[in-house]
Amino acid sequence: MIKINSAEILCVGTELLLGDIVNTDAAFISRRLAALGINQYFQSTVGDNPERLSEALRLALDRSDLVIMTGGLGPTYDDLTKETAARLMRRELKLHEESLARIHARLDRRGIEMTENNKKQAYLPEGAVVFKNNYGTAPGMAIEDEERGKIAILLPGPPRECEPMFEEEVEPYLKKFSSHILYSRNIHIFGMGESKVEDTLRDIMTTSLNPTVAPYAKSGEVLLRVTAGGSSEDECKILCDEMIEKIKLTPVGEFIYGIDIGTLEDALVSELTAKGLKIASAESCTGGYVAKRITNVSGSSGVLDGSIVTYANEVKERFVNVSRETLTKFGAVSHETAIEMARGVRELFGSDIGVSTTGIAGPTGGTPEKPVGTVFVGISTNKYEDVRELHVGNGLADREYVRYISASNAIEMALRAAKKLS
Amino acid sequence: MIKINSAEILCVGTELLLGDIVNTDAAFISRRLAALGINQYFQSTVGDNPERLSEALRLALDRSDLVIMTGGLGPTYDDLTKETAARLMRRELKLHEESLARIHARLDRRGIEMTENNKKQAYLPEGAVVFKNNYGTAPGMAIEDEERGKIAILLPGPPRECEPMFEEEVEPYLKKFSSHILYSRNIHIFGMGESKVEDTLRDIMTTSLNPTVAPYAKSGEVLLRVTAGGSSEDECKILCDEMIEKIKLTPVGEFIYGIDIGTLEDALVSELTAKGLKIASAESCTGGYVAKRITNVSGSSGVLDGSIVTYANEVKERFVNVSRETLTKFGAVSHETAIEMARGVRELFGSDIGVSTTGIAGPTGGTPEKPVGTVFVGISTNKYEDVRELHVGNGLADREYVRYISASNAIEMALRAAKKLS
Numbered sequence: 019m020i021k022i023n024s025a026e027i028l029c030v031g032t033e034l035l036l037g038d039i040v041n042t043d044a045a046f047i048s049r050r051l052a053a054l055g056i057n058q059y060f061q062s063t064v065g066d067n068p069e070r071l072s073e074a075l076r077l078a079l080d081r082s083d084l085v086i087m088t089g090g091l092g093p094t095y096d097d098l099t100k101e102t103a104a105r106l107m108r109r110e111l112k113l114h115e116e117s118l119a120r121i122h123a124r125l126d127r128r129g130i131e132m133t134e135n136n137k138k139q140a141y142l143p144e145g146a147v148v149f150k151n152n153y154g155t156a157p158g159m160a161i162e163d164e165e166r167g168k169i170a171i172l173l174p175g176p177p178r179e180c181e182p183m184f185e186e187e188v189e190p191y192l193k194k195f196s197s198h199i200l201y202s203r204n205i206h207i208f209g210m211g212e213s214k215v216e217d218t219l220r221d222i223m224t225t226s227l228n229p230t231v232a233p234y235a236k237s238g239e240v241l242l243r244v245t246a247g248g249s250s251e252d253e254c255k256i257l258c259d260e261m262i263e264k265i266k267l268t269p270v271g272e273f274i275y276g277i278d279i280g281t282l283e284d285a286l287v288s289e290l291t292a293k294g295l296k297i298a299s300a301e302s303c304t305g306g307y308v309a310k311r312i313t314n315v316s317g318s319s320g321v322l323d324g325s326i327v328t329y330a331n332e333v334k335e336r337f338v339n340v341s342r343e344t345l346t347k348f349g350a351v352s353h354e355t356a357i358e359m360a361r362g363v364r365e366l367f368g369s370d371i372g373v374s375t376t377g378i379a380g381p382t383g384g385t386p387e388k389p390v391g392t393v394f395v396g397i398s399t400n401k402y403e404d405v406r407e408l409h410v411g412n413g414l415a416d417r418e419y420v421r422y423i424s425a426s427n428a429i430e431m432a433l434r435a436a437k438k439l440s
Numbered sequence: 441m442i443k444i445n446s447a448e449i450l451c452v453g454t455e456l457l458l459g460d461i462v463n464t465d466a467a468f469i470s471r472r473l474a475a476l477g478i479n480q481y482f483q484s485t486v487g488d489n490p491e492r493l494s495e496a497l498r499l500a501l502d503r504s505d506l507v508i509m510t511g512g513l514g515p516t517y518d519d520l521t522k523e524t525a526a527r528l529m530r531r532e533l534k535l536h537e538e539s540l541a542r543i544h545a546r547l548d549r550r551g552i553e554m555t556e557n558n559k560k561q562a563y564l565p566e567g568a569v570v571f572k573n574n575y576g577t578a579p580g581m582a583i584e585d586e587e588r589g590k591i592a593i594l595l596p597g598p599p600r601e602c603e604p605m606f607e608e609e610v611e612p613y614l615k616k617f618s619s620h621i622l623y624s625r626n627i628h629i630f631g632m633g634e635s636k637v638e639d640t641l642r643d644i645m646t647t648s649l650n651p652t653v654a655p656y657a658k659s660g661e662v663l664l665r666v667t668a669g670g671s672s673e674d675e676c677k678i679l680c681d682e683m684i685e686k687i688k689l690t691p692v693g694e695f696i697y698g699i700d701i702g703t704l705e706d707a708l709v710s711e712l713t714a715k716g717l718k719i720a721s722a723e724s725c726t727g728g729y730v731a732k733r734i735t736n737v738s739g740s741s742g743v744l745d746g747s748i749v750t751y752a753n754e755v756k757e758r759f760v761n762v763s764r765e766t767l768t769k770f771g772a773v774s775h776e777t778a779i780e781m782a783r784g785v786r787e788l789f790g791s792d793i794g795v796s797t798t799g800i801a802g803p804t805g806g807t808p809e810k811p812v813g814t815v816f817v818g819i820s821t822n823k824y825e826d827v828r829e830l831h832v833g834n835g836l837a838d839r840e841y842v843r844y845i846s847a848s849n850a851i852e853m854a855l856r857a858a859k860k861l862s
Contacts, residue, residue: 042462049459304732309727
């Protein structure tokens with residue numbers, strides 16, 4: 019059996035070289051390879067050009083055991099990945115009847131006639147392992163060269179096809195080549211910066227070899243990945259769980275909002291659902307971003323009573339009952355307005371939790387006293403009210419970032435509130 | 441002077457190989473290189489490993505005239521890009537006083553003490569062209585090898601530093617190497633698919649060599665890039681303008697929502713602002729996405745009266761005046777409910793335009809009659825009302841995509857309405 023010591027990704031598509039699309043396939047596959055414990059040392063991208071594609075693939079097969087290619091499996095004349103890989107690995111293309119039938123069925127369901135071009139997609143290198151495509155016409159494949167100990171995997175480029183094919187077909191295939199298991203758990207942290215987390219956990223991170231603990235920053239949050247290696251999943255799980263308990267006892271503990279929970283909004287919807295609580299938001303500077311993120315989560319309809327965007331002062335007064343006096347005395351961007359908005363929207367919708375945002379998202383509107391990034395996030399329940407004052411990016415952050423971080427804080431405060439309510 | 445016939449991008453960072461971040465730098469730089477008329481044939485990524493980085497850079501300098509590297513300019517021991525490039529191109533690192541002073545000033549402003557590590561960032565290859573970093577401590581640089589006719593440009597990895605440095609410093613630098621100008625304009629199309637656009641414009645696209653016309657699909661929209669080459673910008677502009685007028689006269693014309701306008705929401709806010717019109721949204725399945733996207737645009741506070749998320753039927757009744765009869769007879773996901781929501785929210789906020797969405801975003805909630813992706817988008821003005829029925833992705837699209845496309849349709853219908861109103 020071929021031994022996979024190293025892998026690399028080779029993406030094919032002129033649209034990548036033109037910057038028309040961002041290469042999310044490479045990031046997705048990299049994450050999955052890391053989780054499988056397969057080392058990846060190189061990534062490359064070439065356009066739809068047969069010579070350069072050949073050159074890149076030859077180099078990749080020289081320096082790595084496994085080459086995962088994406089793109090260039092489409093039906094048109096400039097889709098050449100399969101032809102190039104087959105030629106380099108000395109395989110004939112043969113009609114693969116099962117794939118042809120699948121393409122036929124797929125097109126039939128959509129009432130589209132089969133063309134010669136589509137038929138071309140069913141010609142596969144002799145002896146290839148075929149990966150079914152449930153989201154498009156191009157099948158994926160693995161070409162194994164036992165003699166050289168090399169494998170080339172070819173996947174369609176569109177993420178909607180590439181990602182599920184990788185999860186459903188490629189991962190089970192690759193697992194056959196390894197007996198060592200890697201198992202990871204993710205600790206989600208909000209409210210403590212990456213360098214502070216690192217400082218606090220330095221001893222643990224530098225001394226623990228199995229599991230390893232590694233921090234990753236992502237838009238205002240920190241993810242700690244705990245990864246254990248071993249011969250069985252159970253063994254790895256125990257190692258990870260012990261480490262998680264250890265970290266919970268450090269000062270980082272109070273900023274942990276969940277384990278393997280996905281996003282802040284996933285954690286919020288799941289907490290609200292579990293407790294049968296409902297929430298409403300009144301949004302000024304986030305303009306619907308809080309509601310949009312909560313409703314990203316399937317099942318959020320059961321927990322979101324409603325949301326109202328209250329940009330103008332008169333809307334704040336009329337709908338969420340912010341007093342004119344507060345607006346005149348403290349301004350729309352203030353601690354007091356945030357509280358009244360949160361209380362007002364909670365009462366308006368009769369919710370358990372009301373959350374609000376008001377601030378200056380920029381790029382204009384900042385003043386010396388309240389520069390861009392000044393945001394007040396309010397929370398109101400029947401037990402307590404609270405406001406968090408943010409200064410996102412010291413006046414340097416862009417509009418999207420200010421709004422994103424503000425919405426994150428609103429969602430995190432709501433999560434804390436939900437945890438306190440019974 | 442060095443002649444740049446080909447370029448490639450080499451990104452450095454183990455976090456890219458682990459898939460912890462998506463490589464947006466490569467896409468950004470690619471777009472900019474294309475706009476500058478510089479051909480790019482390869483992209484690669486390596487980790488923070490000196491041997492592999494050396495190997496990759498040597499290869500890149502062999503096959504391309506210009507190599508743009510990102511990442512690995514940070515202050516820590518595993519940031520090795522500068523050291524590796526300097527060694528390969530036989531330059532000594534010398535303290536660059538101006539960069540040291542800039543780093544000092546930057547840290548001072550934030551009350552951070554200068555460390556030896558930060559000082560390391562001010563050591564630059566002798567004779568390098570230095571690019572100022574206004575958003576971080578690491579300066580960028582270009583190392584020119586006149587003898588071999590090669591240039592290596594080194595940029596910081598974080599997009600917040602890389603992108604402005606490229607625009608403000610690298611582009612003016614690169615323009616010195618070219619006398620031929622490329623000039624592009626973008627035609628934004630919504631409502632006609634990419635293949636239909638291609639079919640309609642096939643003759644134009646295949647026969648016109650200057651300007652060229654190329655279509656790009658992006659999330660439910662099509663972008664047509666018209667690119668002219670010449671010796672002056674004026675000359676190119678005229679060629680582009682003539683082509684745009686020609687395309688406007690084809691059946692594609694009625695689906696053009698703007699030229700070089702950015703996004704649908706940019707076009708909407710600019711149209712509303714120009715006409716002094718105001719808008720409000722009532723959102724069910726999009727849950728705030730329409731408002732969120734409108735408020736992405738700076739200046740939207742002047743045109744968005746408000747928005748309300750009306751998930752529950754009782755919220756639809758109470759706030760935007762959808763009649764119980766309509767809800768009972770036709771259901772919440774219906775033509776009739778969409779119209780009443782749009783009308784209701786327009787009246788609630790006293791706006792010129794009301795827009796609404798109601799549908800099934802999935803992954804659950806679909807039925808044989810109304811599968812996932814069934815969405816009604818309503819529009820109401822004092823002149824007319826309209827509803828668009830969508831079937832996003834034939835029941836196969838994911839929640840985010842259904843919501844995104846629904847919001848796009850709402851924004852586009854509002855834009856059409858705004859164009860009709862005076």
